[in-house]
Amino acid sequence: MGTCTSKPPKPNPYASRELYPDDQAHPSQPPKSPPTPLHDKPTSNITTPKSPFFPFYSPSPAHFLKKSPASAAAAAGSANSTPRRFFKRSFAPPSPAKHIKAVLARRQGKKAAKSIPEEEDGVGEGQGRVELDKRFGFSKELTSRLEVGDEVGRGHFGYTCSARFRKGELKGQQVAVKVIPKAKMTTAIAVEDVRREVKILRALSGHTNLVRFYDAFEDPDNVYVVMELCEGGELLDRILSRGGKYSEDDAKAVVVQILNVVAFCHLQGVVHRDLKPENFLYTLKDENSQLKAIDFGLSDFVRPDEKLNDIVGSAYYVAPEVLHRSYSTEADVWSIGVIAYILLCGSRPFWARTESGIFRAVLKAEPSFDEPPWPSLSPEAKDFVKRLLNKDPRRRMSAAQALSHPWIRNYNGVKVPLDVHIFKLMKAYMRSSSLRRAALRALAKTLTVDELFYLREQFTMLEPNKSGSITLENMKLALTKNATDAMKESRIPDFLASLSALQYRRMDFEEFCAAALSVHQLEALDNWEQHARSAYEHFEKDGNRAIVIDELASELGLSPSVPVHAVLHDWIRHTDGKLSFLGFIKLLHGMSSRTAIKTQ
Numbered sequence: 090m091g092t093c094t095s096k097p098p099k100p101n102p103y104a105s106r107e108l109y110p111d112d113q114a115h116p117s118q119p120p121k122s123p124p125t126p127l128h129d130k131p132t133s134n135i136t137t138p139k140s141p142f143f144p145f146y147s148p149s150p151a152h153f154l155k156k157s158p159a160s161a162a163a164a165a166g167s168a169n170s171t172p173r174r175f176f177k178r179s180f181a182p183p184s185p186a187k188h189i190k191a192v193l194a195r196r197q198g199k200k201a202a203k204s205i206p207e208e209e210d211g212v213g214e215g216q217g218r219v220e221l222d223k224r225f226g227f228s229k230e231l232t233s234r235l236e237v238g239d240e241v242g243r244g245h246f247g248y249t250c251s252a253r254f255r256k257g258e259l260k261g262q263q264v265a266v267k268v269i270p271k272a273k274m275t276t277a278i279a280v281e282d283v284r285r286e287v288k289i290l291r292a293l294s295g296h297t298n299l300v301r302f303y304d305a306f307e308d309p310d311n312v313y314v315v316m317e318l319c320e321g322g323e324l325l326d327r328i329l330s331r332g333g334k335y336s337e338d339d340a341k342a343v344v345v346q347i348l349n350v351v352a353f354c355h356l357q358g359v360v361h362r363d364l365k366p367e368n369f370l371y372t373l374k375d376e377n378s379q380l381k382a383i384d385f386g387l388s389d390f391v392r393p394d395e396k397l398n399d400i401v402g403s404a405y406y407v408a409p410e411v412l413h414r415s416y417s418t419e420a421d422v423w424s425i426g427v428i429a430y431i432l433l434c435g436s437r438p439f440w441a442r443t444e445s446g447i448f449r450a451v452l453k454a455e456p457s458f459d460e461p462p463w464p465s466l467s468p469e470a471k472d473f474v475k476r477l478l479n480k481d482p483r484r485r486m487s488a489a490q491a492l493s494h495p496w497i498r499n500y501n502g503v504k505v506p507l508d509v510h511i512f513k514l515m516k517a518y519m520r521s522s523s524l525r526r527a528a529l530r531a532l533a534k535t536l537t538v539d540e541l542f543y544l545r546e547q548f549t550m551l552e553p554n555k556s557g558s559i560t561l562e563n564m565k566l567a568l569t570k571n572a573t574d575a576m577k578e579s580r581i582p583d584f585l586a587s588l589s590a591l592q593y594r595r596m597d598f599e600e601f602c603a604a605a606l607s608v609h610q611l612e613a614l615d616n617w618e619q620h621a622r623s624a625y626e627h628f629e630k631d632g633n634r635a636i637v638i639d640e641l642a643s644e645l646g647l648s649p650s651v652p653v654h655a656v657l658h659d660w661i662r663h664t665d666g667k668l669s670f671l672g673f674i675k676l677l678h679g680m681s682s683r684t685a686i687k688t689q
């Protein structure tokens with residue numbers, strides 16, 4: 090059997106599913122030496138049958154047997170390049186992904202394997218001493234409400250069965266029941282994960298691309314999550330059955346639906362943290378069926394100005410900043426980048442044989458865009474994926490922004506949703522010095538039609554008045570219109586209150602652009618230098634003026650402890666005492682005492 094058959098067609102409900110048949114060792118099974126070729130089961134590593142789905146991929150096990158320094162470095166991604174020399178295809182085709190070991194360790198109370206240093210907080214460990222409260226407050230009436238049928242799927246934390254309502258309004262309706270055994274909840278984190286999973290699903294249910302939630306039940310043994318039955322199978326299985334050959338339009342159809350639901354989650358302040366093709370299901374078997382996000386088991390609420398730090402997710406899809414333990418919603422966008430890459434070329438962008446090797450690739454290696462089919466794909470498709478796979482989360486597109494990218498924005502019925510990122514940028518703008526605002530206004534004048542498209546969409550959604558300006562009230566209303574219970578939990582209304590500087594102001598589109606543009610994202614563009622130069626010219630005309638260093642320091646709000654003359658010396662053009670180009674660029678980024686010291 091090849092990599093591509095992710096699981097047996099009729100799983101035995103009581104046998105543990107072989108989740109990771111190919112290239113990763115099962116948690117209890119350390120990697121064998123020599124390791125199994127990528128697409129084969131352990132027993133078939135002598136004759137290497139070609140994968141039925143990836144006939145072009147016929148790896149030789151040789152590079153595993155003989156670890157030359159170069160191949161070891163490449164496989165580990167220690168060089169700034171991908172290990173493509175060692176594979177016919179640059180990266181391995183997709184297969185079921187397993188959770189990062191640290192995720193499981195923290196949830197099961199075991200010591201994490203070596204690839205990631207675990208936090209020394211002891212949260213995951215030693216919890217056997219304290220009796221865990223596994224009461225969830227859910228109804229105990231599962232069996233009287235539902236008739237539970239066969240198993241339809243299985244994951245690490247639970248298994249899912251089909252079921253049918255016995256009575257009530259939904260009598261006869263087919264549903265899915267995810268059964269999560271309480272015995273598996275061996276740590277407080279694991280119990281909390283299940284509470285949150287249900288809370289998030291309940292709050293977000295209703296979006297077209299999110300599995301519909303009906304109810305949750307419990308008994309002494311299990312928690313039962315009742316949801317819409319998706320009969321069309323996992324996205325992963327469809328990718329595998331097509332051998333990763335998606336036309337750009339077919340890939341768009343998938344990516345748009347993923348972005349829709351993820352942008353919605355992010356606006357509600359929920360980060361999924363486990364986006365992968367296994368966690369998207371089709372409602373029906375037909376080709377054009379709708380895609381639904383499932384499995385919020387690792388999801389969390391995140392406030393707009395907060396960073397999360399626990400390492401969560403599945404190795405192939407994990408964002409670099411998650412491995413650095415400081416991340417937010419952008420991490421999901423990275424995972425969508427990995428999915429989009431796979432859809433378009435049939436291979437994973439970051440691959441290695443071990444978990445730590447994958448992490449090194451994620452942190453260091455640049456995915457290949459040189460090998461077939463990439464040269465024959467549109468430049469927009471490549472640009473799209475590259476802008477999702479930017480290692481710097483500040484430079485990465487947000488999900489809402491990705492929906493306004495030229496590759497996707499004209500696809501059937503794409504609607505750009507409200508982007509909470511806009512509010513974060515506006516908050517920073519409102520707190521900026523007048524000099525910085527002038528610099529941002531100059532930069533806003535250089536935005537291209539493509540960049541303005543997204544800002545115009547956002548501005549329109551805030552429903553400006555007839556004279557074309559918006560107030561804080563408009564922003565509140567726009568958010569209220571889109572609010573679910575999750576938004577309260579992620580404190581988005583509180584965040585808006587912190588924008589009170591906008592209270593008595595109106596912002597027209599021109600100023601909105603200055604306030605809501607992201608300097609970091611513009612910096613990631615190929616023509617950034619050009620942008621910045623022409624912005625500086627605008628600034629010279631309208632905003633630049635002679636400045637003394639002390640004034641600049643107070644404009645920037647630098648604390649008295651900062652050695653301002655040393656730090657800001659380069660910022661001033663000595664011929665006329667005005668801001669230099671370098672000073673202008675730094676000013677665009679804003680300046681705190683911390684960044685001032687760093688730029689010394």
Ligand SMILES: Nc1ncnc2c1ncn2[C@@H]1O[C@H](COP(=O)(O)OP(=O)(O)OP(=O)(O)O)[C@@H](O)[C@H]1O
Pocket residue numbers: 241242243244245246247248249265267300316317318319320323367368370383384385386
């Ligand atoms: N609503 C549904 N309709 C049909 N099948 C479903 C549904 N929800 C889940 N499944 C099936 O059950 C499998 C396991 O569900 P889920 O991913 O929620 O479990 P998990 O234990 O959290 O998995 P993981 O190991 O990925 O964390 C899914 O991959 C899917 O095949």
Ligand SMILES: [Ca+2]
Pocket residue numbers: 244367368384
């Ligand atoms: Ca899952």
Ligand SMILES: [Ca+2]
Pocket residue numbers: 244246363384385386387
């Ligand atoms: Ca899960």
